[in-house]
Amino acid sequence: MHDSGISIWFFIGISLVVNGLLIFGAGVWEVFNPPANPVVLFNLHASVWWGAFLLLLGCLYTVRFRPKQS
Amino acid sequence: MTPSLAVIVPTRLVHLAPVDIVIVAFYFVLVLAIGFYLRSRANTGEDFFMAGREMTAWIAGLSFLSANLGSLELMGWAAAAYQYGILAAHWYWIGAIPAMLFLGIVMMPFYYISKTHSVPGYLKLRFGEASRTLSSVSFAFMTVLMSGINMYSMALVMKVVLGWDIHFSIWVSSITVAVYVALGGLRSAIFNEVLQFILIWAGAMLIPILGLIEAGGWSNLKVKIAQNASSEYTHLWSTLGTFSDNPMGIHWTGIVFGLGAIISFGYWTTDFLVVQRVLAAKDIRAAKMAPIIGAAFKMMVPFIVILPGLLGIALLPTKLMGETAAVATGGHSYNEVLPLMLARYCGPGLLGLGVTALIAGFMSGMAGNVSAFTTVWTYDIYRALINKDASDHHYVNMGRWCTVLGVLISVGTAYLVMSFASIMDYVQALFSFFIAPLFGTVILGMLWKRATPAGGFWGLLAGTLSSIAMWGWVKADHDALRYVALSAHARDMAENMYRALWSWIVCVLVTVIVSYLTKPKPDSELTGLVYGVTAIPHEAEVPLIHRPAFWAVVVAVVFVVLNILFW
Numbered sequence: 001m002h003d004s005g006i007s008i009w010f011f012i013g014i015s016l017v018v019n020g021l022l023i024f025g026a027g028v029w030e031v032f033n034p035p036a037n038p039v040v041l042f043n044l045h046a047s048v049w050w051g052a053f054l055l056l057l058g059c060l061y062t063v064r065f066r067p068k069q070s
Numbered sequence: 071m072t073p074s075l076a077v078i079v080p081t082r083l084v085h086l087a088p089v090d091i092v093i094v095a096f097y098f099v100l101v102l103a104i105g106f107y108l109r110s111r112a113n114t115g116e117d118f119f120m121a122g123r124e125m126t127a128w129i130a131g132l133s134f135l136s137a138n139l140g141s142l143e144l145m146g147w148a149a150a151a152y153q154y155g156i157l158a159a160h161w162y163w164i165g166a167i168p169a170m171l172f173l174g175i176v177m178m179p180f181y182y183i184s185k186t187h188s189v190p191g192y193l194k195l196r197f198g199e200a201s202r203t204l205s206s207v208s209f210a211f212m213t214v215l216m217s218g219i220n221m222y223s224m225a226l227v228m229k230v231v232l233g234w235d236i237h238f239s240i241w242v243s244s245i246t247v248a249v250y251v252a253l254g255g256l257r258s259a260i261f262n263e264v265l266q267f268i269l270i271w272a273g274a275m276l277i278p279i280l281g282l283i284e285a286g287g288w289s290n291l292k293v294k295i296a297q298n299a300s301s302e303y304t305h306l307w308s309t310l311g312t313f314s315d316n317p318m319g320i321h322w323t324g325i326v327f328g329l330g331a332i333i334s335f336g337y338w339t340t341d342f343l344v345v346q347r348v349l350a351a352k353d354i355r356a357a358k359m360a361p362i363i364g365a366a367f368k369m370m371v372p373f374i375v376i377l378p379g380l381l382g383i384a385l386l387p388t389k390l391m392g393e394t395a396a397v398a399t400g401g402h403s404y405n406e407v408l409p410l411m412l413a414r415y416c417g418p419g420l421l422g423l424g425v426t427a428l429i430a431g432f433m434s435g436m437a438g439n440v441s442a443f444t445t446v447w448t449y450d451i452y453r454a455l456i457n458k459d460a461s462d463h464h465y466v467n468m469g470r471w472c473t474v475l476g477v478l479i480s481v482g483t484a485y486l487v488m489s490f491a492s493i494m495d496y497v498q499a500l501f502s503f504f505i506a507p508l509f510g511t512v513i514l515g516m517l518w519k520r521a522t523p524a525g526g527f528w529g530l531l532a533g534t535l536s537s538i539a540m541w542g543w544v545k546a547d548h549d550a551l552r553y554v555a556l557s558a559h560a561r562d563m564a565e566n567m568y569r570a571l572w573s574w575i576v577c578v579l580v581t582v583i584v585s586y587l588t589k590p591k592p593d594s595e596l597t598g599l600v601y602g603v604t605a606i607p608h609e610a611e612v613p614l615i616h617r618p619a620f621w622a623v624v625v626a627v628v629f630v631v632l633n634i635l636f637w
Contacts, residue, residue, distance in 0.1 A: 005111060008129060008261045011104055012268050018096055019272070019423055026089045026419030039417045041280050047419050050276055 009065040016058025024051030083231050083406060084413045090422025097269070097426045098246055101262050101433070105250025108258045115462045118255035118469050119187060119445045120350050127356040129264055131363030134347040136263035139270060140435025142223050144375055144428070148411075149404040151379025152390055154317045155295070155303025156636060158379065159372045163306075164330040166368050167629045169338035171622045173348070174361035177339050179606045180516045181349060182357045183598045188349075188442075189342040189512065190450040196515040196599050197526030199454065204530055205511075206450035208504050209342060210443050214476050217439035218483020224432040225484065231409045232425065240484055243429070247436050248477040251444070252470045256350060259441040263347075266430035273420075273427025274374040277408075280415040281381035294384035303383065306636045313559040320564040321557070328567025332574045336509035343442045354607060358618035365625050369632065375408075382407040386414075436480070443476045444469050503541070506570035507533025510577035518585075519593065519600045525585030533577025540569045 027047025034042070086094070112118045125133070150158040186192040190206035225239035250258050285291040292304045302309045302316060309315050310322035338344060338361075351357035382390065388402060390410075396403035402410060412424040448469045453460070460468075511530040514521045543550045544565060552558040555568040596603045609617050 006107065008264050011100065011261065012265055015097075015100055015265060015269065016272070019093055019269075019426075022089050022093055023419035023423060026087070026417070030417060035417065040414050041284055042417070044280070044283070046276055046280060046415065047417055051419065054272060 006067050007065040009061050010067065013058050013061030013063075013065060016054045017062055018058075020051050020053070020055030020058050022051070023047050024055055027051050083409045084421060084425070086232065086422060086425065087418035089419050090425065093419065093422030094426050094429065097430065098242075101246060101250055101265070104261050104265070105253040105258045108254030108261065111257060112253070112255040113466065115465050115469075117257065118466045119449065121255065121257035121260055123350055124352045125260060125347075125350045125356070125360075126352060127359035127363055129260060130348050130351040130356060130360035132267045132367070133260040133263040133350075134344055134360055135364040135367050136267040136270075136434045137344050137347055137438030138435070139267065139371065140220060140431050142220055142227075142432070142435070144270070144274070144431050145227060145405060145408045147375045148379040148382075148408040149406075151376040152382045152407045153379075153404045155299070155383075156306055156376060156380065157309075157316060157318050157320075159306060159376045159636070160325050160329060162368060162372045162376070163629060163632060164325060165334045166338060167365050167625065168330060169334040170361045170365035170368060171626060172335065173339045173345075174358045174365070174618055175622050177512075177516060178348060178357045178361065179354060180599060180601070180604065181345065182351070182354050183604060183606070185598075186349070187449045188446050189340050189345055189508075190446055192599075193511065193515070193526065194450070194454070196596075197511070197521075198523040200527045201511065201523070201530055202450055202454065204527065204534075205504070205508060206446050206454075208534075210446045210451060212504065213343065213439050213443045213446075214479045215483050217436055217443070217476070218480040219487055220432070220435055220439070221480055222484035222487045227405075227409075227428070230406065231428070236488070240481060243433055243436070244477050244481050247433055247440060248474050251437050251440050252473040255466075255469065256346065256441050256445070259437040260347060260350060262437060263434045266434040269423070269430045270427045271374065273423040273425075273430075274378075276420060277411045277415060277424075278373050278377040278381065281378065281385065281411065285381060285384055291380065291384050295380060298389075299383050303380070304636070306633060308637055313557040313564070318564065319557075319559050320567065324555070324564050324567040324571075328564075328571045332506050332509065332570045333567065335513075336505035336570065336574070340508045340512045341505065342446060343438050346442050346445060347438075355609075355612075355616075355618065359621065362618055362621045362625060366621075366628075369625070369629060378411045379407055382411055386410060440473055440476045440480070444472045447472050447476075503534050503537040503573070506574040507537065507577040510574045511581065514578065514581050515600070517601045519596050519602055520585055520590050521581055522585045522588040522590050524588040525581040525583075528584045529577045529579075529581025532580040533573045536576040537569055537573035540572060 024047070027045055027050075030042075030047065031045060111122070116122055147158050147161060150161075181189075181192060184192055184195055186195060188206070190202045190209060193205055194202035221240055221244060222236075224243070225234075225236040228234040228239040229236050250262060254261070282288065282291065285294060292301070295301070295303050307322065310320065310325060313319050313321050348357050348360045351360050386407070390396075390402050390404050390407055391399070393403050393405070395401065409428075412421065416424050448465055452468055452472075453465060457464075507530050510533055511526050514529070515526055540550075540554050544554055549558070551565060554572070555565045557564070593603045598604050609619070614620050
């Protein structure tokens, strides 16, 4: 799947980067602006670390499977 | 393979923030972009219908699993776990793993070496045109109907979870699927299924992680479940000694022989919806490895489906109930356990990803139905019965239009179900009629060279008719349940298990008897189709770590350990 076009893993990397960035950003914003009705276990700030994890994973896939220059 | 899911409580469970909307919208943009990008790589029939037969084992394996991992599957089995406890995990373990390994190690070589485009196509090669016509017409018809039912159910889920208009959900999702499958064919469907698989895990995995943290670990979770429900809810096998000792009303023989030996083998080895993904593998070793990779991930799915249901029993402040009681009292039904758990832990952003996972699951299931329908219609009905000598380009165009037509029929079915809800039960039952007998026909065809074309056809027909007859008998006279399902206490799921078992036995018996009464094909016509007259590439030179059989053993050992752990 890599020789004849863009790999599916590249698309997945892009998806994880965008989703990770948005979730991480929303999580950080909530840390400084706590909601009136927080979710259960809000103190763990799952959005922050899960968003960061997806962002990191997405970066790895995006770079590893980026389209090759011809 | 999906429990009934009819959500009709008119309340909204979650509210999306702007960041959630952006995440959902980005998903739609990405799947359409993939479809447009792959359009230039779907010019020949081999490209459009078989994805060029160039998929790696990983891509084919994840797609194989993703085509089955629809949202109704996720939400329905989470609801079943809340209702029946860990017994629901049988549908992921014994109800899938042995069959997937069997497909990879035993059956895949015959499918792959025969170079068939489809399961009905294999029946044509092995048993002749009559068997192909019977299976392809029934498969095509039922696939689009099931797709429509899933579409309607999902639109209802979106209405309940998000408050979205039903018509909006039906049309937006169906047009998106029609565009990306019509443009890029099976390759586009497979690419998107792999993407959807990743998103499903990314969106759903936090629920069990945070749930276990809140519950205080597995041991404390079991204690809480025992307090709120029963300690039987966390045992896989120990309650199956009698029909009346477990909430499903099922005996272990039904689980082992009905589900594990017949229904799951029928679904995972002969349902073209899933087998098509493996046929797109780049070589025979990738084709053998793909179901094994799928099986490894299938074993983990209970973590994001069954565990949230169990966590719901222990942690949700309100007790969930059946649909009828929920409507009458304004409470929440079992079917809402997964969205409720999602809303419990996920704030803005995470909620959008979770909702995207539900939408992705729905669209992967629908794309799987549509792409399988397109291939069977074009190759096994249109080319076989209507227009035999058209050009490859003509068949590709037929495939593209057929994709759009299949989606439109699905939409029509969705609206039909909206008006006549009972159709849903009938069509789901109808679909189950064909699965078990088809497995009997295919497995005899592959492993027994004495099976004749007449035997294959009459066995398939007799098995299907016997299944319909048993279903009708129980509908007409509920007391018949004691004969069909061996117990008057049996519930719907147990009845399905035993009906499948009997119809498979009828299929096999009729096939064997008719085969002995009719003339078999010569060996020369069975080469590449049947065990004993097919040269299967040996793997003696391949390092152990690259052998499908080695990984099948690893998966089988983990499967056994899991069953013992949760006995």
